[in-house]
Amino acid sequence: MTHFHLPPPPEGTEYARRAINGEEYLTTGLFPIGSARHTLEDLVACPVLSFDFDLADYVKAEMLPDSSVREIKQMMYDLDRADVQDLLDMHLEVIQAAFSALQITPGSIVMSGYGYHVYLWVLHGSEDIERMRRANRWLIHRINQLAGFELADSSAKDAGTRILRPP
DSSP: OOOTTSOOOOTTEEEEEEEETTEEEEEEEEEETTOSOOSGGGOOBOOEEEEEEEHHHHHHHHTOTTSOHHHHHHHHHHSOHHHHHHHHHHHHHHHHHHHHHTTOOOSEEEEOSSEEEEEEEOOSOTTOHHHHHHHHHHHHHHHHHHHTSOOSOTTOOOTTTOEEOOO
């Protein structure tokens, strides 16, 4: 199966599927088809670096610094969808500005409900897993440094084994 937000897998490999609480997730790395495990040791390549941007973190940093992320999420769930969309539009501008400052064009940007997932397709070197994981950590750090707050989720740094809901 192909997914528009991920590069096509080479023959003999696949993005591993996982079901968690009835929802489907995909890894961001490639594993041998039919692999029983989907751990770092089994990872074949990391053809995409992924980044997770939560709208609540943005709202906290830019608008409501005295509120908790939990309070902000509840407030957003109670908003009219048009108001949420206005916040998402502002959030997306900040995300795009960060990548633009780094002179990086994302392979795809996917709205995840209350935030965004950004995918960078790696053209060469995806088999060097440790290099890809270092690059992912560095880019998260640099994006957050440019933003002046945790714009990109710093815990989402496990390139290849990271699982995300497909769009």
